[in-house]
Amino acid sequence: MELQQFSLKGKTALVTGSSRGIGRSILLGLARLGANVVVHGVRAGEAAESVLAEAKALGVEAQFVAGDLSAPQGGKACAEAVLAAVRQVDIVVLNASIQVKKAWLEQTPEDIEGQLRTNFIASLEMLQVLVPPMKENGWGRILTVGSVQQKKPHPMMLPYAASKCAQESMVRSLAVDLAPHGITVNNLAPGVILTDRNTDALADPDYLELVKSKIPAGYCGESDDCAGVAQLLCSDAGRYITGQDIYADGGMSL
Template identity: 50%
Template sequence: MLSEKFDLSGKTAFVTGSARGIGRAIALGFAEYGAKVIVHGSKPSAALEETVEDVQELSPESYPLPFDLSDPESVENVCPREVDILVCNASIQSNLKWWDVPLETMQQQMQVNFNATLQMFQAVYPHMKARHWGRLITVGSVQEFRPHPEMPVYAASKSAQENLVRNIAKQVARDGITVNNLCPGVFATDRNAAALSNPVYAEKVYNAIPLHFAAEADDAAGAALLLASEAGRYITGANLVVDGGLRLPG
């Protein structure tokens, strides 16, 4: 049965940045399909608590684990290791022209968006290798294809992460581990709520999207479930773009 191939019973999933937005939708989707989910945010928060409650209703053994990905030592010391499915979803972005980006801002974005991803891959790999099964999933951005002029480091960090996915996919395939990037376009989340509340700006954005609307966070959950489950076992080193066609030229 095809539906059985989406079942995540017995799997532990760690989804970074799952207190809110796309990560929350992925966490809820995985819990619905039977995974124990480790719910994460940068810090304890009302959003984190609410998401944990909602996830636990679907998967009672799920629990919260907030820590700051901008601190490499926290990642090293706190990142859970007994994880079957890792989704590196959290990221930060700053809106600055490339000639104005201070070193500290560059380093923070690269740490949260790229370095922490590799650190967490390293943390969970031994467990996945020992079980000969694992899913490493990154969340990229349509900016891999269409970089925004005021987010050069963010765009570059996402491209670096996607390159890492292809690099590592070849190296861990024999360990039963797949590695993929899920690449969102414009999603209506807290991150861009202020910008999209301006009707003139929003219309400009929607006009660039062939499907002509912003995605809801849920629109990423099915793609993530495919990559995380047996249904996606033959997909590795891929970039699954969920963008309403935004990346397409013309």
């Protein structure tokens, strides 16, 4: 039985960094609710083609837009390309990010700038382009994807954690400004999720056990554990939720 308040039929959703991992799961989760989707990645390839095919198999429209969010004004350029392709974006999920795992004393200016630009600056640039049409339409959903590192920063990823904190601050500011226009703005903060980003580190059984010992639930999450939260926050089922920082982390942030 379809729950009408979760339906996204007639809506278009952009999910950045959606050819793999958490972004892919969120995009397909929104497609299952009926949303037409825009897959984003730095470049086209087999991963993007795979998620496009899977989305189309769900009976929705799907297309790919490339964009390098680490480039100067990359967020603006990507958002403009999306609007040129689909004209209207109702849902924006800002998932794309990069992380450089180094001691803070070893982080180069290029490392720091790349993480801040991709993880925060590009998000703000994209919203400057995509939000005005949402305001005119009187409906919109913005979901940023943060990290448990907002509360428990990894000692080898200081700039990454700081960029996620900046993004969450942006969420709280925009939520107040955009609520009168029917637009909700929230942050989803995953914990340790079994994606290809973590494959190498978690392949070490001793390290895996150490990580799981810090998670009250006792296990690492899957990408799909983030999709249900996104379905709530991006639909009318979550219309009264805004400005919130919601953790999908098995309790790791506690």
